[in-house]
Amino acid sequence: MILKEFDFKKSGIQSWDEVFSHPQPLTLKIIKTGSVVINRRGTINPVHPNAVNVPSEDLEVPILSYLVRHEEQGNYLLDAGLDASYHIDSRGELEGSDVDKFYQGLNENIAIHLKGIKLKGVFFSHLHADHAVGQRELSKNIFYVVGKGEYDDYRPDVHGDFLDGMQTLYEMDFSQADVILPMGPSVDLLGDGSLWAISTPGHTQGHISFLVNGLDGPVFLTMDTAFIRENLERRVAPGDYTWDVEMAQETLEKIIKFLKMYPQVRVGPGHEL
Numbered sequence: 440m441i442l443k444e445f446d447f448k449k450s451g452i453q454s455w456d457e458v459f460s461h462p463q464p465l466t467l468k469i470i471k472t473g474s475v476v477i478n479r480r481g482t483i484n485p486v487h488p489n490a491v492n493v494p495s496e497d498l499e500v501p502i503l504s505y506l507v508r509h510e511e512q513g514n515y516l517l518d519a520g521l522d523a524s525y526h527i528d529s530r531g532e533l534e535g536s537d538v539d540k541f542y543q544g545l546n547e548n549i550a551i552h553l554k555g556i557k558l559k560g561v562f563f564s565h566l567h568a569d570h571a572v573g574q575r576e577l578s579k580n581i582f583y584v585v586g587k588g589e590y591d592d593y594r595p596d597v598h599g600d601f602l603d604g605m606q607t608l609y610e611m612d613f614s615q616a617d618v619i620l621p622m623g624p625s626v627d628l629l630g631d632g633s634l635w636a637i638s639t640p641g642h643t644q645g646h647i648s649f650l651v652n653g654l655d656g657p658v659f660l661t662m663d664t665a666f667i668r669e670n671l672e673r674r675v676a677p678g679d680y681t682w683d684v685e686m687a688q689e690t691l692e693k694i695i696k697f698l699k700m701y702p703q704v705r706v707g708p709g710h711e712l
């Protein structure tokens with residue numbers, strides 16, 4: 440695996456109002472490639488005072504990817520979901536001391552959803568298997584991008600080598616990005632204000648959320664800063680599977696502030712349709 444720096448230009452944009460006043464011709468399609476069982480207590484950090492009455496119960500939630508189709512700039516994938524191996528093996532044939540289990544129906548894998556669609560690249564929100572392992576069945580002639588620092592925490596011995604087969608991974612350095620408040624470092628991925636990567640650390644070190652600025656209104660994809668809508672409603676970030684719970688909470692509060700400032704923005708949590 441070769442790590443390279445993802446090249447982008449500062450847009451000079453200083454406010455989300457400016458972004459939203461120039462929507463672009465792109466559409467967003469949500470793709471489900473499987474499901475995972477999580478516990479409500481932990482999905483909602485039980486230590487937080489707003490979460491004292493959250494019951495311990497299993498939730499089966501979807502594993503999601505997003506296809507972004509830009510009329511002029513082509514097709515991009517946000518997270519790669521699961522490849523077909525999960526239909527027969529809940530561990531996706533990965534070897535490691537703590538490999539996550541996921542479930543998949545027949546023909547739910549990412550390549551089936553993308554049949555006939557030519558992708559230019561994949562942007563990963565973060566490197567947890569349920570967001571990345573689908574890359575194993577995608578073309579290697581496209582680019583793959585992750586937030587800088589994310590790969591430092593990649594542990595194939597523990598979670599399995601789900602980046603197997605990838606030749607080059609590009610890292611996005613948010614310290615070089617425009618800072619657009621209240622969110623912070625934000626990268627104009629396609630250079631026309633249509634698709635934004637926003638630094639949202641906490642769930643993992645290099646975690647990214649996305650904003651799709653389409654003609655039918657902006658959509659903010661929290662990815663794993665909020666697993667389910669209840670995270671946003673209770674204003675409590677997840678505690679489970681989280682690199683820095685305190686930072687994850689700060690990031691979630693920033694997102695809630697952003698959504699309050701811009702009520703026209705629709706929001707999609709990372710594991711709820």
Ligand SMILES: [Zn+2]
Pocket residue numbers: 565567642663680
């Ligand atoms: Zn995750």
